[in-house]
Amino acid sequence: MSKIYVFGIGGTGARVIRSLTMLLASGVKLGENIDTVIPVIIDQDRSNGDLTRTIALLKTYKSLHDQLKFGRNSKSEFFKTNIDDLNTSFRMQVADVADKDFQSYIKYLNLDTRNKALVSLLFSKKNLEARMDVGFKGNPNMGSVVLNNFSTEADNDLGSILESFQSGDKIFIISSIFGGTGAAGFPLLLKTLRQAQSSQLPSAALVANAPIGAITVLPYFGVQHDEDSEINMDSFMSKAKAALSYYRDNLNTDVLYYISDKLSKNYDNHEGDSAQRNNAHFVEMVAALSIIDFCKNNVQHDGSKSFKEFGFNEDKPVVSIRTLADSTRALVGKPLISMFIFEKFYKEHLKNTWENAWAKDFSYADDDNEGKMDSTVMSHDFFVKLTKFLKDFDNEWLREMANNSRAFKPFNLETSGENIFNSIDGYEPKKTGFWGKLTSKNLDGYEAIDNAIADISNDLHKKLPMYDYFMDVHWQAINKVLKSKFGI
Numbered sequence: 001m002s003k004i005y006v007f008g009i010g011g012t013g014a015r016v017i018r019s020l021t022m023l024l025a026s027g028v029k030l031g032e033n034i035d036t037v038i039p040v041i042i043d044q045d046r047s048n049g050d051l052t053r054t055i056a057l058l059k060t061y062k063s064l065h066d067q068l069k070f071g072r073n074s075k076s077e078f079f080k081t082n083i084d085d086l087n088t089s090f091r092m093q094v095a096d097v098a099d100k101d102f103q104s105y106i107k108y109l110n111l112d113t114r115n116k117a118l119v120s121l122l123f124s125k126k127n128l129e130a131r132m133d134v135g136f137k138g139n140p141n142m143g144s145v146v147l148n149n150f151s152t153e154a155d156n157d158l159g160s161i162l163e164s165f166q167s168g169d170k171i172f173i174i175s176s177i178f179g180g181t182g183a184a185g186f187p188l189l190l191k192t193l194r195q196a197q198s199s200q201l202p203s204a205a206l207v208a209n210a211p212i213g214a215i216t217v218l219p220y221f222g223v224q225h226d227e228d229s230e231i232n233m234d235s236f237m238s239k240a241k242a243a244l245s246y247y248r249d250n251l252n253t254d255v256l257y258y259i260s261d262k263l264s265k266n267y268d269n270h271e272g273d274s275a276q277r278n279n280a281h282f283v284e285m286v287a288a289l290s291i292i293d294f295c296k297n298n299v300q301h302d303g304s305k306s307f308k309e310f311g312f313n314e315d316k317p318v319v320s321i322r323t324l325a326d327s328t329r330a331l332v333g334k335p336l337i338s339m340f341i342f343e344k345f346y347k348e349h350l351k352n353t354w355e356n357a358w359a360k361d362f363s364y365a366d367d368d369n370e371g372k373m374d375s376t377v378m379s380h381d382f383f384v385k386l387t388k389f390l391k392d393f394d395n396e397w398l399r400e401m402a403n404n405s406r407a408f409k410p411f412n413l414e415t416s417g418e419n420i421f422n423s424i425d426g427y428e429p430k431k432t433g434f435w436g437k438l439t440s441k442n443l444d445g446y447e448a449i450d451n452a453i454a455d456i457s458n459d460l461h462k463k464l465p466m467y468d469y470f471m472d473v474h475w476q477a478i479n480k481v482l483k484s485k486f487g488i
Helices: 010-026 050-065 112-124 125-128 138-153 158-164 181-194 204-208 233-250 282-296 327-346 375-379 381-402 418-423 445-458 467-484
Strands: 001-010 034-043 168-177 213-217 256-259 306-308 361-367 370-371
Touching: 001 010, 001 158, 001 181, 001 282, 010 034, 010 050, 010 168, 010 181, 010 213, 010 282, 010 327, 010 381, 034 050, 034 181, 050 381, 168 181, 181 204, 181 213, 181 233, 213 282, 213 306, 256 282, 282 327, 327 381, 327 418, 327 445, 327 467, 375 381, 418 445, 418 467, 445 467
Parallel strands: 001 034, 001 168, 168 213, 213 256, 256 306
Antiparallel strands: 361 370
16 A cells, blocks of 8 residues: 655645544545555744644544554544654654744845845845744745755755655645745745655655645635735735746646635734634635545656646535535545534433443453443543544534635534434435334434444454444444435
């Protein structure tokens, strides 16, 4: 099996990787030939809120995946795709800019009079005095200078990241086109990868000839006007047009995806640091799907190029799973519904089931603990992290997208209990008559899942380690009920 190296440049890159992580956790599959994702976030703003939140999520996912075995008796798709950081903590250092402003970085004061005059034509006084450790504040002209160090092994981690690159591996690059870091970093990183041999990078020939896909994220949100900020949304379109003109003639990708949206919401204007933490957006989830589309297709670096965009069945301000095109719905519909049902069940009902046979009949023994499965296992590291991840899935990711513009609102997030199967927008459970409701096959809500768990656990509890058993029995039960209720 092969790997895909996903480079997320800037805040948009981090947010798209966050959505990708949520999709993979739900069970969305990369394809038959790729089983590992190597996410690499490139952002000089170390305290950026989007970056730190995504890295925390990736670490939680990795810990959960690594504690599961996924043996031959396991069917669960939750957290199944391997996410590896290659000991980088999911970040790539490009250049040492700590405690430096831009003029110090380029050694402006050491220049002669003529070169100082030239630099002053290219960069404003604000540019020259800008701190580098909070990113490039929407200035790709600054970013292109700092990020030009991609190919210098002494200054960045790219060489060590690519040491494990093998035949069959792929590369994907995420960037926005209307900011500073992404717009500057994408063409420079791509150039470095395609010229890997001249840069003396590891696995140079394989990297240079690898299939490379990318998504260019055009403006899809705005920022509030602030006279004291260098970030001005009025320049977003002009930056995008200028970059597109350059991209047209100078990019050597095999597949290039474009995404934008005319419906935009203005966020608070934060130039960087921990305050720059945008709410999750549907566009970012769609951008993550481009990575999956790239993995599923047999892309070769053979000189041919393709360009792709995204479309709906219906252009509506609020999107549901039913609004998506058939191919997209087939890819994400069942996994997202499964994870949504699991999160609700886990948060609201699991505490009522520890005395049921599925738990009481299961004994476990591992390196750290042994005993019966009961509520005490919730203190294990696995369940602590699972609780955190599921909380992020609902309380942050789904709710943030539901309240954004354009909104992605596939579920009524306030519905639970016996009404849980009526909370999926565009999906109506199969109706049953009065007598049908008296049979175990036609129970509603969490009771239906409890009944499915009882059936499945009889054959499963002796075949799997504890954490795999827990995830598997719930995944199988939920999917069994979804098939009976919705035919999916």
